[in-house]
Amino acid sequence: MAHKKFPEDLVLYPDELLETVSTPCIVFGEELQNLFDRMISVMSDCHGVGISAIQIGVPSRALVVSWGGTTVCMANPTITSSSEETDYRNEGCLSIPYLTVPVHRSLEITVQYDDVDGEQHTVAFEGIPARIIQHEIDHLNGETMLDQISEFSANEAIKKYNKRRRKHG
Ligand SMILES: [Zn+2]
Secondary structure, three states, X not given: OOOOOOXXXXXXXXXXXXXXXXXXXOOOOHHHHHHHHHHHHHHHHOOOOEEEHHHHOOOEOEEEEEEOOEEEEEEEEEEEEEOOOEEEEEEEXXXXXXXXXXXXXXXXXXXXXXXXXXXXXXXXXXXXXXXXXXXXXXXXXXXXXXXOOOHHHHHHHHHHHHHHHHHHO
């Protein structure tokens, strides 16, 4: 039986959809829940810890972050404050499989977002979830982790990625 390597909905680098600046969510409730459910399904299939709507081809400002048994769905997230203190760790991306690159991220952030019903929340995150949220918000702005590193490192990473995609599909 043929095994599909990636979920059908998953947008893979270098698809130019990943350069799309997503637009605010204005519809909440069931329709937004359906979008979050689709995102969670693709994220789970890939054993991911976060996903943005554009990664399943939907240019809406929605993301899901999942760590340590907690899953949070955010619409229209904005970072209202971020610590000067950063850490530097490897990151992966569902849309750029086979690759990890070290990225500097703020250790602590405060995020304002709307939940599925349009109710606004302001929550502080630190460590892993803070890193994931920063990564996913970049996607909402048409950027990937490759935009957060030097051009030289990004070019090296892209060469590695292309080689691995040729080898593994
Ligand atoms: Zn990503």
